[in-house]
Amino acid sequence: MPEITADQHKIIDAAFRRFTKFGPENTTMAQIAKDLGYSRTFLYYYFPDKESIFKMALIRCANKYFDSLQTELKRKITGLKALENGIRTKIFCAKDFQVIGVYTNVILYRMLMEDPDLLYIFSTEQKLLIELIKKGKKDGSIGKCNPVKTAQQITEGLNGYMSFGLRRLEMTGKRNPQEIDGLFKKQLEYGLLLVSAIRK
Amino acid sequence: MPEITADQHKIIDAAFRRFTKFGPENTTMAQIAKDLGYSRTFLYYYFPDKESIFKMALIRCANKYFDSLQTELKRKITGLKALENGIRTKIFCAKDFQVIGVYTNVILYRMLMEDPDLLYIFSTEQKLLIELIKKGKKDGSIGKCNPVKTAQQITEGLNGYMSFGLRRLEMTGKRNPQEIDGLFKKQLEYGLLLVSAIRK
Numbered sequence: 028m029p030e031i032t033a034d035q036h037k038i039i040d041a042a043f044r045r046f047t048k049f050g051p052e053n054t055t056m057a058q059i060a061k062d063l064g065y066s067r068t069f070l071y072y073y074f075p076d077k078e079s080i081f082k083m084a085l086i087r088c089a090n091k092y093f094d095s096l097q098t099e100l101k102r103k104i105t106g107l108k109a110l111e112n113g114i115r116t117k118i119f120c121a122k123d124f125q126v127i128g129v130y131t132n133v134i135l136y137r138m139l140m141e142d143p144d145l146l147y148i149f150s151t152e153q154k155l156l157i158e159l160i161k162k163g164k165k166d167g168s169i170g171k172c173n174p175v176k177t178a179q180q181i182t183e184g185l186n187g188y189m190s191f192g193l194r195r196l197e198m199t200g201k202r203n204p205q206e207i208d209g210l211f212k213k214q215l216e217y218g219l220l221l222v223s224a225i226r227k
Numbered sequence: 228m229p230e231i232t233a234d235q236h237k238i239i240d241a242a243f244r245r246f247t248k249f250g251p252e253n254t255t256m257a258q259i260a261k262d263l264g265y266s267r268t269f270l271y272y273y274f275p276d277k278e279s280i281f282k283m284a285l286i287r288c289a290n291k292y293f294d295s296l297q298t299e300l301k302r303k304i305t306g307l308k309a310l311e312n313g314i315r316t317k318i319f320c321a322k323d324f325q326v327i328g329v330y331t332n333v334i335l336y337r338m339l340m341e342d343p344d345l346l347y348i349f350s351t352e353q354k355l356l357i358e359l360i361k362k363g364k365k366d367g368s369i370g371k372c373n374p375v376k377t378a379q380q381i382t383e384g385l386n387g388y389m390s391f392g393l394r395r396l397e398m399t400g401k402r403n404p405q406e407i408d409g410l411f412k413k414q415l416e417y418g419l420l421l422v423s424a425i426r427k
Contacts, residue, residue, distance in 0.1 A: 140398065180417055184388050191387030198340065217380055224424035 031087055035073055037063060039087060042080045046127040047204070051077060051135075082138060082145065088120045089148045096155040106163020107226055113159060114218040117152075117185065118211065125193050126207050153178050160225070170227040177225055188217050231287055235273055237263060239287060242280045246327040247404070251277060251335075282338060282345065288320045289348045296355040306363020307426055313359060314418040317352075317385065318411065325393050326407050353378050360425070370427040377425055388417050 031039075041062045045054040056077065060070040074080045095116040099109035128135070139145055156178035163169030192210045196202040231239075241262045245254040256277065260270040274280045295316040299309035328335070339345055356378035363369030392410045396402040 137398065140395075176416075177420075180413075180420055183391060184384065184417060184421070187387035187389070187391030188384050189387070190394075191383060191390055194390075195340075198337065213380075216376075217384060220377075220380055220424045221384070221421065224420045 031083060032073075035083060036087075038065075038070065038073055039080055039084045042077070043084065043123060043127070046081075047123070051081070051127055051132070078134070078138065081135060082142065085124070085139065085145060085148070088124070089151070092116050092120045093151055093155060096152075096159065100155070100158055100162060105166050105168035106159055106161070107168035107222065110156070110159045110163060110169075111219055111222050113156070114181070114185065114222055115215060118189070118214045118218055121189060121214075122207065122211050125189065125210065126202075126204060128193070128197065128202065149182075152182060156181060163225075167227055169225050172225050181221055184221050185214070185218055189214055231283060232273075235283060236287075238265075238270065238273055239280055239284045242277070243284065243323060243327070246281075247323070251281070251327055251332070278334070278338065281335060282342065285324070285339065285345060285348070288324070289345075289351070292316055292320045293351055293355060296352075296359065300355070300358055300362060305366050305368035306359055306361070307368035307422065310356070310359045310363060310369075311419055311422050313356070314381070314385065314422055315415060318389070318414045318418055321389060321414075322407065322411050325389065325410065326402075326404060328393070328397065328402065349382075352382060356381060363425070367427055369425050372425050381421055384421050385414070385418055389414055 042059050060067045096113045099112050157174045160174040242259050260267045296313045299312050357374045360374040396406050
């Protein structure tokens with residue numbers, strides 16, 4: 028997990044403001060530099076292209092999610108409650124990416140699935156969810172289940188739910204911040220429903 | 228719900244054998260007619276194009292699913308058990324369509340979402356799932372929940388899980404009957420996990 032510098036944080040934020048408003052395909056590196064009052068040379072020093080900004084944003088988002096899962100693991104609450112909190116963070120972290128179409132943009136999707144620097148995202152998420160489920164089984168808040176299989180079901184179930192809803196918005200030309208807000212609320216509810224399936 | 232004739236059943240089955248083996252895009256009406264020993268004129272009398280065969284296949288599949296939900300509603304079992312059985316049928320019915328890529332083929336997906344003759348599929352599924360959930364609440368097998376919202380969560384959750392898994396197979400060039408078999412087993416397990424979330 029690479030360290031992200033203050034300048035990189037600023038660039039990611041500026042890029043996402045543009046991505047959200049105009050779409051990644053209608054955003055240029057020159058515009059991002061201009062928004063920040065940076066020279067293009069300065070911007071290129073950090074990021075060679077939009078894809079690399081996007082990739083670092085994914086890493087930042089994933090690390091925030093994993094920090095939250097680590098924190099939940101250590102808290103004095105039941106494993107079930109900790110898992111619920113973790114799932115809330117996942118959905119919250121994913122929101123920015125949904126606005127810009129990550130699940131339905133083939134290039135971004137392929138990057139997420141295939142870039143070697145991003146593969147740790149899936150394995151780390153699985154590892155931490157498995158630990159949370161084990162914690163819950165130990166304290167009796169989670170019933171009989173196979174932690175490895177269940178962690179995978181939760182991840183794939185949520186990712187599927189998120190991408191399906193987003194895809195429908197895109198197909199009907201309605202991917203906008205208001206509609207995403209509506210999806211986001213439904214995703215939170217679905218996440219909690221899914222977790223409640225393994226309650227004792 | 229239009230009546231499907233014996234000839235139409237035969238044509239749908241022959242078309243799906245070809246769709247499954249070679250893909251809908253590599254199948255012609257002439258080949259389907261030849262497989263059946265029919266003249267093209269005879270085939271066109273029933274179906275003007277591949278899309279109309281596909282549409283009738285969707286209707287046939289949906290009606291089978293709805294018949295099964297109706298039967299489950301009347302059986303002397305708990306609402307939860309009846310819902311589990313219904314979900315199994317849904318996943319079973321969807322299998323043929325996954326093999327030919329329904330969730331990830333834009334034309335087929337749009338047809339499913341927008342064709343006025345197919346809109347009854349979504350509304351009928353919702354109506355029957357709501358009745359099953361109400362049955363379960365009444366007999367105490369299903370806990371406190373909003374039947375309308377829950378029916379929607381179950382449908383969207385399952386559709387999302389199915390399309391996400393299928394999309395991944397397509398992206399990695401692995402959509403074949405063996406991989407679909409693996410997905411199918413996972414879908415059944417996920418369906419039962421999801422339903423168990425509303426158990427009392």
